[in-house]
Amino acid sequence: xxxxxxxxxTSSFGALVAAMSCAGCFPALGSLGAALxxxxxxxxxxxxxxxxxxxLAVLALLVNAWAWYRHRQFGRGLLSVAGPLSVLAALxxxxxxxxxxxxxxxxxxxxxxxxxxxxxxxxxxxQCPPSS
Numbered sequence: 376x377x378x379x380x381x382x383x384x385t386s387s388f389g390a391l392v393a394a395m396s397c398a399g400c401f402p403a404l405g406s407l408g409a410a411l412x413x414x415x416x417x418x419x420x421x422x423x424x425x426x427x428x429x430x431l432a433v434l435a436l437l438v439n440a441w442a443w444y445r446h447r448q449f450g451r452g453l454l455s456v457a458g459p460l461s462v463l464a465a466l467x468x469x470x471x472x473x474x475x476x477x478x479x480x481x482x483x484x485x486x487x488x489x490x491x492x493x494x495x496x497x498x499x500x501x502q503c504p505p506s507s
Contacts, residue, residue, distance in 0.1 A: 388490075389432040390462065390483060403480065404463040428465055435486060455493075458485030 392413065408414065436459035443452025461482030469475040 432462040
């Protein structure tokens with residue numbers, strides 16, 4: 376379904392851009408965002424970090440879970456929901472821990488890798504084998 380592919384790419388890219396706006400929270404992504412000319416997003420840091428980033432991660436999780444349900448591919452489905460789950464866990468559950476930033480970076484990277492993999496090798500819906 377084309378809508379799920381578009382929503383998945385939009386939410387993954389949006390989560391990355393929202394993370395780039397917070398140089399204090401995510402220094403590596405913040406410096407990349409500043410180098411790309413996204414420094415003006417710093418004034419919206421509170422909204423992007425507290426509302427948009429978790430919202431886009433939830434959207435990516437729902438879209439990928441729906442695609443997993445439709446396609447019935449265990450490995451690909453697990454890979455597609457692991458990124459948003461780790462982003463949400465890092466932001467909402469483990470944020471006070473020192474290691475949560477690594478969980479967040481891994482989740483963002485996994486979301487982007489999964490989106491690129493889906494562009495390069497789209498998965499098709501499961502079909503019944505032909506009867507003989």
